[in-house]
Amino acid sequence: MYSMWLDAEHQRLWRTHLAMVGRLQTAMHRQLQEACGLTLADYDVLVALSEGGPMRINELGEALAWEQSRLSHQLRRMRDRDLVERRDSPDDRRGAVIALTEAGQRHLRVAAPGHADLVRSVVFDGMTADEERALTAWTSRVLHRLGG
Template identity: 40%
Template sequence: MSTMEKGKPTVSSDTRWLSEHEQEVWRALRELLWGFESAMDRQLIRDSELSAVEYSVLAALSEADDGVLRARDLARQLDWERSRLSHLLKRMETKGLVTRAECPSDLRGYNIMMTKAGRDAIVQAAPGHVSFVRENVFDPLTDEEREALLSAATKIQASIRDAGLWQNPGGQKG
């Protein structure tokens, strides 16, 4: 537990500090997480004028039955807060990539549909995005390293979820 003493944080003796090697691993992971997301965004914008989040929405819609998803289901699938998705959908609607329509079965909800321009954009973006992922995630790793990455990523996600800190569907923490 951290406490404040004369404006300086103090840490209790039960803090499990990272070893030098653990610090090296943590820094490499942190830089990978921050750098990979930015690199993927730059690749998508360069090749297709779509941001990574726009691509994520269009990819989810392209895999949905009839290219239509309820907004809440889309937020749940992407594991995003509904307010984040709502702001993004407004921008994407302005760009002509998606349309929103009242859900006939629930007038409080909206259905999200990909437009022809949205479908054209995802069709144009997908080959370059898949190449980026293949060349930067899969090609540099052996089969054993891929399995270790999957195992590590799954365990880290589970630990964060178990601590109640992962973003849950519908924008609820915990």
Template identity: 40%
Template sequence: MGEVRWLSEPEMGAWRSYIVATLRLRQRLHRELAEAHDVSLSDYEVLVCLNATDDNRIRMSELAVMLGSTKSRLSHQIGRMEAEGFVRRVPDPEDRRGVVAELTATGKQLLEDAAPTHVEGVRSHLIDHLSTEEQAVLATAFSRVLDHLTEVGE
């Protein structure tokens, strides 16, 4: 390992702003969903991922990758959401060893009820504070970071 490339003041400013802003943004979006719909941001994200598939179901291992979660943490979360009736786990019809998470009608209804709250929060706390050009730069920059992290296997 070579010499450490310490962050310059502008680099440190970018890093700190990113870290604190994303933490506070996620906390705010979570609070708004929890207060209005009694659902956490992380549970809402599971519902969104399941709803985005053609048949409202996905292998647990694929869902963990989509969410940037560990299989263990996701399994615990899905178990809790299953007890609440939002999702169900079923054997994967294509691989008997696999498990599929499936969106229930109750989960779909919760998603439909909560989506406007979430979108308004994203808009009012992030999107509306960025110009169209800044939105494009942000999308490009973080797509590149995501591609890199995917390539190196996180």
């Protein structure tokens, strides 16, 4: 008979995973706030724009897997702090793109080393090559099932 609950082992694994993700996000947010006054959401936007260049809002939303309303509010806050700017699209005179400002680039340069150090020390240090391959395979399968 199908149970609506997870079995004990899956429940333990799932709860451990959720706790890890939550604590990791808290640690990343705290590290970014202390190092340079950025939130984790600020950092996510800055990284996406640094990797993808200026993007239309819908493209940025897809890259971040964020809802339109969340992204709009986040971009407004970041524009108010001069981290990003809205520019006319070079491809379409009616459209606009979001781009990093000089200040946004500076903040990212300050934030990235400490962020990478935290992720490396907490997540990857001590991980074997087999564990890394297994984690990559598992997360890729889950993302695929979610349509991403």
